[in-house]
Amino acid sequence: xxLPVSTARCALIAALAALxxxxxxxxxxxxxxxxxxxxxxxxxxxxxxxxxxxxxxxDHLWLATTGKDSSGKxxxxxxxxxxxxxxxxxxxxxxxxxxxxxxxxxxVPGSGRIVPCLGDTxxxxxxxxxxxxxxxxxxxxxxxFDGMNLAGLKAEGSKLTALFVEWERKPxxxxxxxxxxxxxxxxxxxxxxxxxxxxxxxxxxQETATSTEAGIDIALQQxxxxxxxxxxxxxxxxxxxxxxPLPAGLVAGPHLSGPVRSKNGLYFPVSxxxxxxxxxxxxxxxxxxxxxxxxxxxxxxxxxxxxQGSAQGGIDPVGDDIWATxxxxxxxxxxxxxxxKQFAVKLKxxxxxxxxxxxxxxxxxxxxxxxxxVEFKGEPVFLYMRTLKGSxxxxxxxxx
Numbered sequence: 001x002x003l004p005v006s007t008a009r010c011a012l013i014a015a016l017a018a019l020x021x022x023x024x025x026x027x028x029x030x031x032x033x034x035x036x037x038x039x040x041x042x043x044x045x046x047x048x049x050x051x052x053x054x055x056x057x058x059d060h061l062w063l064a065t066t067g068k069d070s071s072g073k074x075x076x077x078x079x080x081x082x083x084x085x086x087x088x089x090x091x092x093x094x095x096x097x098x099x100x101x102x103x104x105x106x107x108v109p110g111s112g113r114i115v116p117c118l119g120d121t122x123x124x125x126x127x128x129x130x131x132x133x134x135x136x137x138x139x140x141x142x143x144x145f146d147g148m149n150l151a152g153l154k155a156e157g158s159k160l161t162a163l164f165v166e167w168e169r170k171p172x173x174x175x176x177x178x179x180x181x182x183x184x185x186x187x188x189x190x191x192x193x194x195x196x197x198x199x200x201x202x203x204x205x206q207e208t209a210t211s212t213e214a215g216i217d218i219a220l221q222q223x224x225x226x227x228x229x230x231x232x233x234x235x236x237x238x239x240x241x242x243x244x245p246l247p248a249g250l251v252a253g254p255h256l257s258g259p260v261r262s263k264n265g266l267y268f269p270v271s272x273x274x275x276x277x278x279x280x281x282x283x284x285x286x287x288x289x290x291x292x293x294x295x296x297x298x299x300x301x302x303x304x305x306x307x308q309g310s311a312q313g314g315i316d317p318v319g320d321d322i323w324a325t326x327x328x329x330x331x332x333x334x335x336x337x338x339x340x341k342q343f344a345v346k347l348k349x350x351x352x353x354x355x356x357x358x359x360x361x362x363x364x365x366x367x368x369x370x371x372x373x374v375e376f377k378g379e380p381v382f383l384y385m386r387t388l389k390g391s392x393x394x395x396x397x398x399x400x
Contacts, residue, residue, distance in 0.1 A: 042386070042393035043086035044077050045069070051097075052394030054383045055116050056374040057105040057155075061381065062116040064103045065394045066095055078116060078131070081376075081396075089116070093129055093136045096122025099165075100370070102153035106130060106181075109158045117160060119153040126150025126164055128186070140185040145177065152204025152218070152258065162186060163204040163218060172225075174200040178216060178236060189216075190239045199224040202234075203258035208317040211261045219258045219268060228252045233259050233268055233291065246289055246296050251275055253284060256371060257314025260322050264351045265292040267299070267322055271312040284310035286326045290351045300353035304345055308338065315347075316373040318380045322347045324354070325371040325382060340366045342384040344373065344400065360397055361386045370394075 042049070046067030055062045061081040069075050078089045095101060095118070102119030108130075117130040117139075125147045129136040145164055152163030160181040167174055176193040179186035193202075205217030215237030222230045229252035232245040246268060253273035260267045268291070273284045285303035289296050304324045305311035313326025324345050330338030342360040347353075360382055369385030369392070382397040 039399040040395060040397045041086070042388055042395045043079055044394060045088075046075070046077065048391050049385070049394040050074075050392075051101050052370055052383060052385075053101045053103040054372055054374045054381065054396070055103040055105040055155075056376045056381070057107070057114050058375050059377070060105060060114050061374070061376045062089075062103065062105065063383075063394070063396060064101060064116070064118055066097075066101060067394075078118065080116075089131060090134050091131075091136050093118060095120040098122060099126070099149045099151060102128075102150060104153045104155040104160060106155040106160045107158045108132065117153065117155065119150045119162065121149045126162070128153060128160075128162060128181075137184070139181060141179070142186065142188055144188065145179065145186070148175070148177065151202050154204055154206060156207075161189070161204070161216065163202060165200075165202050167199055172197050172199060174198055176200070176202045176218070176220075176234075190236055191241070193234060193241055195222075197225070198222050198227070201255045203255050205233075205258035206260050206317050208260065208262040208320050208322065210263045210320045212263060213261050217259045217261055217266060219255065221252065221255050223252055229272070229274065231268070231270065233266055244291060244294070244296075246270070254312040256312060257316065260315050260317050262317070262320070262322060262351075264349075265290050267291075267315055267347070267351070268296075269313065269315045269324065271314075271326070273310065273312065283308060284312060286311035286313050286324070286328075288315060288324055288347065292351075299347060299351060304354060304357075305343065309340075311343075313343075313371045318373055318375040319378065321349070321380075323373040323380055323382075325360075325373055325384065327366065327369060327371060327384065330365070339363055342371070342382075342386065344380075344382055346380075358400055360384060360400070361395070363387050366392065 044065040049067040052065045063079045066076045076095045079086045099121035106117045119128045128139045148164035148166040151165045162179045164177045174195040178189040180189045201221045203219040218234045220232045235242045251272035253271040268289045270287045275282045286305040287303040288299040309329040311326045311328040315324045339362045341362045345357045346355040364387040372383040386395045
């Protein structure tokens with residue numbers, strides 16, 4: 001059975017720390033300075049990066065990174081890309097590790113300024129802070145959102161939307177809610193989605209530049225009990241939810257991004273990992289499903305990933321395009337373990353298949369990490385983890 005999100009993320013942090021020790025990086029040890037800005041750069045000042053996130057409105061680009069500093073303390077760093085180099089922003093807002101880090105490029109109403117907003121979850125629940133007037137300003141949440149985990153954050157101009165998830169254990173109940181920023185306070189957006197007797201993960205969706213569909217899409221995956229691995233797309237519009245189940249029989253796996261809606265339909269990333277029985281040990285495939293006319297089919301008729309090793313990743317919009325990115329373990333051929341790789345591939349405009357697959361990076365065994373693509377100056381910018389000089393580093397790739 002998959003671990004609850006908070007447990008799984010703690011295990012991931014511990015695994016990365018263990019990997020750093022295995023690679024010879026101990027807390028407080030020294031290493032080379034961060035790579036200079038260029039086509040491929042790892043700009044954080046940390047000795048070991050744990051998690052990262054990009055945000056862009058197309059003309060501005062920000063990077064949030066969490067990691068261990070030279071004293072061995074867990075910290076965060078927010079940077080902006082200007083004139084070909086990375087510059088650190090004021091403050092180092094501490095972040096929790098219970099749920100994935102979130103970031104969005106938000107247009108402040110009335111001023112026209114674009115600022116980064118950072119979302120995270122610590123023990124008492126989710127929170128959102130935006131960089132305004134030189135400091136990170138907390139946005140208030142309604143009382144009924146207390147204790148809920150922040151599972152998504154996105155900005156569409158001056159509209160800032162957040163996705164929250166809560167799991168009750170006795171009795172088992174999953175509650176999923178949306179909120180929209182109004183002034184300095186989030187307000188509930190529509191009714192909650194409740195799933196009794198099931199633990200359900202939720203991930204916030206995105207849209208391409210030419211998508212004309214109104215509303216909000218999220219990805220749902222059941223992660224425990226009978227039906228584990230079942231997935232569905234939920235669409236919210238005008239205070240109503242519409243649910244579209246994906247084909248039955250999918251295997252549970254990492255949920256690293258939400259769906260993407262384009263003018264050609266809705267696209268849903270699927271990473272399958274929890275194989276059991278005679279399929280235990282089977283490589284994890286990463287696929288993309290498309291919904292047109294109410295029915296789902298696998299893009300290209302096969303996974304985006306191929307070959308040996310296990311893949312996990314997601315999809316993101318870049319202008320009118322959709323990019324799939326994933327990390328893939330090298331796998332073992334005979335007595336030889338191949339290198340880990342980071343891949344990217346663009347979906348064909350009509351959604352019938354994929355363009356040529358790109359290898360973004362190949363190197364030492366890495367472990368799981370974030371994959372993300374954003375648009376900046378009309379081009380795709382990729383975010384992934386790599387091993388660099390013996391340490392795991394969040395990497396921003398402008399080279400394609």
